[in-house]
Amino acid sequence: MDRIANFFASPAMKVVLLAFALIFPLIAGSEYQIYVMALAFIWAIAVYGLNIITGFCGQLNLAHGGFFAIGAYVVAILTVDHGWAFWPAFVASGVFSAVFGFLVGIVSLRLKEHYFAIFTLCVGFIIYLLLDKWEALTHGSLGIINIAPPEGFGLIDFTRTIPFYYLVLFFLVLAIVLVSRISSSLVGRTFLAIRISDDLAQSLGINLMRNKVLAFVLSTVYAGLAGGLYAGVVRFIGPAEAEVVHTFDIITYLLVGGIGTLMGPLVGTMMITWLTQAVQSFEEYRMIVFGPMLVLLVIFMPKGVVGTFLTWRGRRLASKAPAKEGQTRVGDSATSSKEARDNA
């Protein structure tokens, strides 16, 4: 039992996961499964974004789906209406969501807790209404078709599923590495301090506004780039991408996996995606199960799968430690806490 637990928490697990992701197209039963996995990776990138502002920094951002849609629309509008190639448009989707995120952030982050959540809910809705009604720019409720796929410069054809799968995987790994660097850095610690208490963080000399805006902009860039990739693979988007349901989907993924943990977003997204796929007919009514599941999770398992696992393992290690001598115990708990940090 412990050995399995140790393995799951060890760095080797990441290699195993990566190796599995790399050979997945070879063992997948059909091209459709690879496509589903690629889409799940894209959503996972967006979930990592939400994890920065909500998981690390503690601010419930309900406009996240809106930023995802903005990223998708930037790519769509630039490639279809202005003849840009995919890659410059993709960069633009990141830049635009950063700028827009910054503007929203400096206004909304002056508000605390409930006010922030409600304000961002409204921002998300404004984004949806604009995408739906501003026909001259966004083609209105018809949506945009024939979005340019990522060009492979004659080497790779990204309109095919398998090359695109690896492209998305590359971005997902990049996203996870970046998040893990952030969470172990001083900036990540600062975010955690803000989550624990605004007042505490401020008394430590942390500039609340600057750090919250930084976390918010990071999260919107993640969402925007994920949206850009989404536009590149699906190649058709409509205002429905900005519907608040998608934000709630993202929150579900994050909460199931484990809010504020490093691997939680990935675990949650994979679990829910494949669970939904397992019962195809069920997708339209998934909320009948997801809704109560969200409620039960926050009541009984608020740390999600990964968070609960880490807590359980931490307790086990701690309960074993007193059996040893004082000296080793100190060293032991130091290494285990270091491990926990590495894997958290």
Add this chain to the structure above:
Amino acid sequence: MDAFLQQALNGLTLGSIYGLVALGLTLVYGILHVPNFAHGALYMVGAYISYYVMVDLGLNYWIAMLGAGLFVAVLSVLCERLVFHPLRHAPPIHDKIAAIGILLFLEAVVQMHWGSDFRRMPTPYTGILEFGGLVLPAQRLLIIVGAFSIMGALHLYLKKTMTGSTIIAMAQNREGAFLVGIDANRVAMMTFAIAGFLAAVGASLFAPINLVYPAMGHLVIMKAFVIIILGGMGSIPGAIVGGLIIGFAEALGGYYVSSTYKDLIAFVLLVVILSIKPTGLFTKGVR
């Protein structure tokens, strides 16, 4: 001038519905400090129940409204007992997520049972009244009169009865209310029941001039949130005044500025006001 008065009248209709929904929201916020995102779903369920009682069971409009009110009141109390009560000591982010969970669940259930198509609810009051050039459909008059009499009754209940005062007391000072022996559970359940009742009655009043569909609660609840931020979260007069402000702004803005973007007006107002004054218009301070 006539056009202006006509739009003002429409604004009054909208504002009184928004006020009813926002009242429930603000009462719940005052007691539990939970922004109940599920309130819009309760509103939607209210509309469907009264549609069901009226169209499928063929009963009277008033019985339908009362039935919807009672049903949603019970549903609302259930939410409090099963979800918000166990979460009362949890970090604030949790009850928001739980409220979203309830919202998703109720919407999915309604969509599964009734489908996602738009329905039109009939009304027995189809007459049209005319006052010197002003046209007023009877249903709109009913909305205005109904909403304001309910608000009046609520005011009397909260101010003149003992049980009503316990709600006010707990909203004003939680610890103080405990000290004088007020039962927090009872007050919380009562508040949720009232909030649910108001939402369902608002929905039954508004449904005949609007449409009934699973997502009908989204816009209303978000506008109700805008209203209670404007009016101060937890403030009862604030909810009514805020409701009227948004109602008028929408009706007049929709007529004079742009009808395509009329749903945006409330949110733009919120963004502008909070950008200038992050504490809201009438609040003493953001908590």
